[in-house]
């Protein structure tokens with residue numbers, strides 16, 4: 001019997017699309033090239049540790065991703081701060097906190113934190129308030145903002161190297177995977193308004209308390225199976241055309257005849273598997289470039305910090321997270337600690353030799369966290385994602401297709417599609433739901449047409 005919908009790609013977009021379609025009663029096959037689900041957000045084993053390919057953070061405003069976590073039954077496996085509180089460290093030992101006061105509405109919720117933000121002078125703190133007011137006046141749906149870079153906008157509104165380095169850049173680089181001078185103002189407006197300035201609780205920080213693989217691979221497998229989705233991992237799709245998907249597994253070639261297809265793979269894979277995309281409204285998406293993220297993982301023989309995570313300024317360390325519990329280190333080195341350093345927009349770093357990267361970052365962690373300089377490093381290694389996100393620079397909005405911009409019968413999904421959000425887990429889930437809704441909307445329309 002023919003499968004009704006094929007979802008190609010088992011990242012968060014494909015998972016969200018498959019669940020939405022199955023919940024609506026469609027018969028779904030999900031085809032994923034790798035042996036696991038979860039796409040860009042996954043875990044692997046190394047020396048009896050479970051390691052995430054890269055630290056993943058979400059915010060309370062990421063409602064679609066959080067709804068997916070609820071659907072997957074894994075909300076107990078994530079930490080979500082009751083209120084925003086980010087320690088910010090500097091190598092000279094000075095510290096500040098980016099936090100909000102509970103029960104104070106936006107935009108005053110950040111006022112006390114800004115007033116006490118000791119990494120900036122009093123004059124620069126006033127500049128930040130001016131910059132925030134200017135960002136708050138932007139409309140993230142205004143496409144003309146995508147012609148400008150965030151950095152130029154900030155400088156036009158009174159910001160200087162100090163405020164951009166010690167504050168705006170921390171958030172912008174982590175969320176847009178580009179430095180402010182290279183990032184699209186339209187996407188930055190989305191990040192800062194939706195994620196920080198419009199609602200007091202929007203920016204409360206969340207992250208996985210377990211390996212990402214449990215959230216994004218094991219849990220979805222169970223939920224998809226329960227919803228009746230036929231999940232085929234280890235199945236690379238070679239050709240997608242209206243009504244037909246050709247792929248192969250270790251056991252040989254396979255073909256699926258379907259009514260609808262959701263293509264939820266990154267742009268390069270989408271154009272490779274679906275030649276008709278080049279002639280579809282989505283064709284400009286071939287022009288999307290990518291931006292890398294590097295993570296440096298350091299295992300110490302003892303605890304070096306009580307901070308669950310921190311951001312850093314004036315340091316190549318942008319953020320670090322304590323992954324001791326989630327990695328299972330306690331079973332191996334009961335008193336040890338495992339810190340994972342995140343470096344976004346890592347174009348300068350991604351091709352450097354691993355030994356050079358680890359030596360540099362072990363030294364830098366020692367400058368930020370003095371106890372780390374005295375501890376023994378038991379293991380240090382690097383994970384590199386060369387195509388972590390699309391390059392979210394000015395001019396990219398016009399390149400991002402909508403779910404319905406594929407060839408007939410083929411809907412598009414993925415964090416790179418036109419979700420209005422940056423390339424994030426939230427964007428991925430939203431794109432999957434939109435593509436599924438487009439499939440369902442189209443079938444409702446054709447049923448209505450048949451009946452009339």
Ligand SMILES: Cc1cc2nc3c(=O)[nH]c(=O)nc-3n(C[C@H](O)[C@H](O)[C@H](O)COP(=O)(O)OP(=O)(O)OC[C@H]3O[C@@H](n4cnc5c(N)ncnc54)[C@H](O)[C@@H]3O)c2cc1C
Nearest residue numbers: 009011012013033039040054056057237414415424425428
């Ligand atoms: C290191 C790193 C850190 C990040 N940090 C954050 C963060 O802190 N917060 C955040 O929100 N986001 C973060 N992101 C971005 C986030 O991971 C992505 O936006 C999101 O996971 C993309 O999901 P997706 O489903 O759109 O695409 P993908 O995850 O790329 O999924 C596409 C899937 O398609 C499969 N596929 C490709 N070709 C084929 C084929 N021919 N046949 C079958 N299957 C195929 C792939 O194997 C993959 O599983 C980070 C990304 C990286 C890499």
